[in-house]
Amino acid sequence: MSYFCGLAVFVLAFSGGWCPCGADVGDFTPCLQFFYRSWPPKGLAGTPICQRYFNQYRFATLYSRPRRSPWFSAYLYTTPAGKRPSTSWKFEPQLAYPGADGNMIPFPPGPPDQNVVDSQAVELDYINSTYSRGHLNPSLHHQSHDDRSATFTLTNVAPQKAGSNDGPWEILEQTVNKTLYAYCLGEAYIVTGVIPYQTDEHWLKNHRVAVPEYLWSAYCCPSYNNSLPEKLRETFPTYAAVGRNDPNSTEEIVPVNKKAKKQFRGYDVRQMSLETLELYLKERFSTVVSVFYEQCSGSV
Numbered sequence: 001m002s003y004f005c006g007l008a009v010f011v012l013a014f015s016g017g018w019c020p021c022g023a024d025v026g027d028f029t030p031c032l033q034f035f036y037r038s039w040p041p042k043g044l045a046g047t048p049i050c051q052r053y054f055n056q057y058r059f060a061t062l063y064s065r066p067r068r069s070p071w072f073s074a075y076l077y078t079t080p081a082g083k084r085p086s087t088s089w090k091f092e093p094q095l096a097y098p099g100a101d102g103n104m105i106p107f108p109p110g111p112p113d114q115n116v117v118d119s120q121a122v123e124l125d126y127i128n129s130t131y132s133r134g135h136l137n138p139s140l141h142h143q144s145h146d147d148r149s150a151t152f153t154l155t156n157v158a159p160q161k162a163g164s165n166d167g168p169w170e171i172l173e174q175t176v177n178k179t180l181y182a183y184c185l186g187e188a189y190i191v192t193g194v195i196p197y198q199t200d201e202h203w204l205k206n207h208r209v210a211v212p213e214y215l216w217s218a219y220c221c222p223s224y225n226n227s228l229p230e231k232l233r234e235t236f237p238t239y240a241a242v243g244r245n246d247p248n249s250t251e252e253i254v255p256v257n258k259k260a261k262k263q264f265r266g267y268d269v270r271q272m273s274l275e276t277l278e279l280y281l282k283e284r285f286s287t288v289v290s291v292f293y294e295q296c297s298g299s300v
Contacts, residue, residue: 024050024102025094031057034074036189036220036292043281043289044193046071049092052102053150059137061155062193063095067201067210068121069158072193073136077180077219078143085145089133090153095119104153121154121209129204131211134160136192138173158194159204159211161245167264169215169243172271176219179235186223191291192216195242195284202246214253215243216281218274220296238296240277243269253280 024030031050032038034057040048046062051073059075088106096115112122126133137156139148160169180188194212202211218240228236244254247266254270274295281289 024052025092025098028060031060033057034060034076034189036222036296037294039293040074041072041191041289041291043285043287044071047095049095049155050102051092051104051150051153051156053090053104054146055103056146058147058150059156061136063120063155064210065095065119067196068125069194069209069212070136070155072191073156074189074191075137075141077141077177077184077188077190078147079181080140080148080177081143082145082148084139085148085152087149087152089123091116091120091122092153092155095155104150104155121157123154125204125206125209126159129159130161131159131204132162132165133157134165134169134215136194136215137190140173140177141190158215159209159245160215161247161267163247163264164215164243164245164267167261168267168269172217172241172243172269176217179232180219180221183225183228183232183236184221184223185225186221189220189292189296191218195281198284211245213244213246213249215245216277217241217243218277218291220292222296234273235271238274238292239271240274240291241269241271242277242280243267 026048028040028048044062046064049061049063050057051059051061059073061073062071064071090104090106092104093100094102096119107123116122134157135151137151139151142148193216195214195216197213218238220238222237224236242254244267254268256266257268274291278289278291
């Protein structure tokens, strides 16, 4: 049996059948619920993916096929429950085969199919690479086990240094979790993305997956508790942050805390307004980038 025939059998068993799910790739229409006012971020070009797991849309990703990594993932925050799931890493069969089912599926044993290798990152890209698999949409920000498990697809991760992933960036994710849990009264929309190097691209060991210089994240909470502590009054309805992924980067965007612990030094995170974040995105991408509809304050 060929790999793809085996893949077809696996997908049929996993999701209940084939469907012409072209809309899952190249179109955000089926998953606009993950964007404030059903309005995806503007200014970045890539392949839209409506990330589907067990026949339900879980979040949305703008994917870069040439870089084999996402530009951003967008999702709805829900109060987390339970521990980090023990689950397999997954891939998107519809990126490899346009007629494939739109559900993400675990990597099967053995060498991956060449069409999958050509279309996206695979587990071998990260093994012995000195980079971790950094979630853009973290499992920490979700309640159900299936929503948490769905974040473990390689189209939702970017190469991230452990000093960032296990240090200041993890602290940011926990801080956002505590802030939204305590003060956001309605839906909270989060978009997390990457910023490439300004000149030469950096790649994993095999020159297949692009490494970002920075990660960024922003949330939008239109309805929130007005009795905010003084230190949080500038963090609603929206706030943002940029984190270093390279300790040797210059400090124009994020200064380095020289007193940080050695393993975390150079991976600092700078919190900022959404407007400031969008200025940095405009500068790096040479185009206007708008993360939320009317900066999370508009009406329709």
